[in-house]
Each structure stands twice: as structure tokens, then as C-alpha cells.
Amino acid sequence: MQVLYFAWVRERIGLAKEQVETNATTAGELIAELSNKDPRYAAAFEDLSALRVALDQELAEMDSPLENVREIAIFPPMTGG
């Protein structure tokens, strides 16, 4: 699965995107999996309430299923406008 990071999530992890092999069934599970892999992820994902996700470029919830999803993006709350 293609995983994208934006804003300070991107900066803390030190990557804009990566290809990840995972069996996670939800966005939340994937985040937990990555947090266990490396302290940089753990630091970026420390406060789940400060994270938002998009699945295949549509806003989604932490418990939205990853089935058939090709691209997941993880980022802070948006500040457009």
C-alpha cells in the first residue's frame, strides 16, 4: 500500500511517502503497526486525536476498512482557507 504523510507528520517521520506491506484491516491498525516499527513513527503518531486520514484520496475514519485501498494518507487536521 502507498502511504503518504503531510505537514508535521511528514517532517517527524522524515518521509513524504513510502510503500508498506501490511495486513492491517483499518487505518488505525496500520498506524499502530507503524508506531511499533520505529520511534519516529511513534513520535509522529503519538496523539491519535491530532491525526486525520484519507483513503484513496477521500477523508475517512480511523476505523474505516483498508480493503481494496491503494493509497492511504496520514496528516494533521487541515488548515486551508
Place this chain on the structure above:
Amino acid sequence: MQVLYFAWVRERIGLAKEQVETNATTAGELIAELSNKDPRYAAAFEDLSALRVALDQELAEMDSPLENVREIAIFPPMTGG
């Protein structure tokens, strides 16, 4: 007192302004006085709820006192914007 008329009030009376000698103490009294004077005024002032007044170029009520007022304007509800 200078009396001004606008929009269909002006058209029904057939005058944009006139000088009126009056002892009326309120706008409402002046309107009643003018209505008695001539059927054109009576027609213009038929429905009091459809009239608005300004005293010395400030919006006022029908029972606002005319004391020291030099100019009164009588017109339909405004339709600006």
C-alpha cells in the same frame, strides 16, 4: 415645513416636494391633515402601514414629534440593495 414625497407616494400626489403650513404635532397628524385636504393625498396615504417617514433626514415613527423639524419625507418601504 418642507414636505418631500418619494416613489409611488410622489407619483400619486403628483409632487416631489412642497412647503406646508401646519400645526400638526406628529408625522401621523400631518398625514391625516393632508389626507383631508385633497383626494390625491387621501389615495397616497390610504394605507398607513405602507408608509414610512423621515424627519430631518432620519427615519422616524408616525408618532415622532414634529417640534423643530424643518423637513419631513413620506415614502413607501425602502427597496435598496
Place this chain on the structure above:
Amino acid sequence: MRIRVQEDPFNYGEIADGFGAGQLETGAVVTFTGIVRDLDTSDMTAMEIEHYPGMTQKALEAMAQDAKTRWSLQDVLIIHRYGRLAPGERIMMVATAARHRNEAFEAASFLMDYLKSRAPFWKKEIRGSNDGTWVAAKTEDEDALQRW
């Protein structure tokens, strides 16, 4: 603060573009423009706008001042035309500049509600060769003032 009552057309784009320029505290600008339209019968040839010359400028200034008291605004602009306008022409514009979007939106909306029912303008629709029909004030416009 800039308030203009005029017969001539105004250059909306240029005025909107210049409004709020150089004010470093302004984060939000809202503009509203009213356009002569013909909804009902599509045979309107013109709109005639009458106003009360001695009162109009003062009334608009008082409204703008009122808006500045209610909201923290960096700037306010009102332009309103009178005379004969063709369908598609711009009748008036309002612009507000504030730090935050809510202030700019609310102040512009407030000014429009007051302009509709408290500024001394009267509109007449001209159709073909007849004398024209005065636009009736709407109850909903009067009611809109209740929220302020």
C-alpha cells in the same frame, strides 16, 4: 471607510481589488454585489432607482459606522447607484475587511440587510413602454433585520 452614492457605473473588479490592500491585519475580505436581474417575465427593459439625495449618504455612513461598532473591521465600503440601469448592470456593492472570516461575512450580511430596508432607495421595473412597476418591499427583508 468609503461610501459613495452615484449615478455612474462603478468598476467593481478594480474597487474590489484595491479594497483592503496594504492593511497587514486584514485576513479576510468579503464583497457583495447586487445585479439588476429580471426573474419573472424577462421583458424588463430597465430598472429605475430613486433615492433621497439629502439623506442617502448620511444613512449609508451611519450603517457603516454601526457595522464598525458591532464587528472589528479594518475597512468598510459601500457604493450604491441610482438612476436608470439596464439588466445585468451592477446596482451596488459592499465590501468588508476583517481579521477573521466570520466578522467579514457577518458585517457584509448585516449591511445588506440594512441597505435593503433602511436606506432611502426605491426601485421601479420598466417593462416595454409602460410607466413601470414599483418593486414591493418584502416581509422577509424586514424580518431579516431581527437577527441583528
Place this chain on the structure above:
Amino acid sequence: MRIRVQEDPFNYGEIADGFGAGQLETGAVVTFTGIVRDLDTSDMTAMEIEHYPGMTQKALEAMAQDAKTRWSLQDVLIIHRYGRLAPGERIMMVATAARHRNEAFEAASFLMDYLKSRAPFWKKEIRGSNDGTWVAAKTEDEDALQRW
């Protein structure tokens, strides 16, 4: 409907002026512009706006479509910039055209509320030579969505 996500500046006055032109049913046009400002410390040298290229255009189109479903609009426009902007530069604009002023005001206000919290943009304030500070999302912006 016109939605643009771009790095380059846009000509607000010209775009506002052309918007809604020639639509005879349009009686009301509202525009909103957001401007880079420095409220707190006045030493901000730039604002950097990051976005999610694959998603942004689609997200803005969906918002505009949503607005057209909720209100009767003749036209909607959204322009949003990304990249490095200087204080005083225009970040974005929204424009709505409707028959009546309430529809135009509400739709523009709705679009702004959604752009603030649901469009994939992230702002960073650059001060002097440091790395910059990400602008934090405001609870009040999230709360603003409740009214729609």
C-alpha cells in the same frame, strides 16, 4: 463551476469582475478572499502552504458540488494557492452567484467553513531563519461545520 489549485498568484479583481457576468438570473454575487496576515508577532516572513496534489482538486470540486445541491446557485468558483506566499498576498478566493443574497452569502460561508477544515491544505508560518511553525487547527473552525 470553476475550481483551481495553483502555485501562481491569481488576479482577484479580474476574476471577481468576470464571475457571474452575462448570467441574467444572477442578482447577487458574494466573494471571499483570504489574505496572508501576521497578527501575533509581525516578524513572519512567509507562509508556506502544503497540499495533497492527488486529492485537493477533487475535494474542492466535491465541496462546490455540495454547495450547489444545498443552495440554488448560478455559479461557484474556488481558487486556492499552495507554495510560498508573502504577507499581504491572497491565499484563496471563493465566489458564489445566486438569485438572492442569502443563498450567495450562505453558500460562500459554507464553502469557507469546509475549506478551512476539510480541504487538504496545511499552513506553516516562517519567521526569520527558523524552520517555521505549523498553524494549528482551531476548535472553533471544526465547530463551525456543525451549523451546516
